Amino acid sequence: MPMIRVEMFEGRDAETKRNLIQALTRETVRITGVSEASVDVIITEIKKEDWGIGGEQASIKFPD
Numbered sequence: 001m002p003m004i005r006v007e008m009f010e011g012r013d014a015e016t017k018r019n020l021i022q023a024l025t026r027e028t029v030r031i032t033g034v035s036e037a038s039v040d041v042i043i044t045e046i047k048k049e050d051w052g053i054g055g056e057q058a059s060i061k062f063p064d
Contacts, residue, residue, distance in 0.1 A: 001038040002028050009058065010045035017043055 004024050021041045028039045048059035 001040065002032060002034060003040045003042065004028065006041065006043045007046055008043070009048050009051065012045075 006020065006024070020043070024041050025036055025039045028034065029036050048062065049057055051058040053061055
């Protein structure tokens with residue numbers, strides 16, 4: 001059973017996440033031949049202040 005973990009900045013709406021889950025599932029099924037029911041997608045949203053890029057908080061590097 002494939003498990004796909006996505007870590008991304010918080011703030012995307014439910015429709016965007018739904019579309020991402022559907023696309024990842026569809027492509028996993030296409031490439032691996034497993035059933036849709038066997039694909040798990042887990043989205044973890046992280047605050048920009050809790051994500052470091054190049055030694056700097058993402059909230060500083062990419063302010064809203």
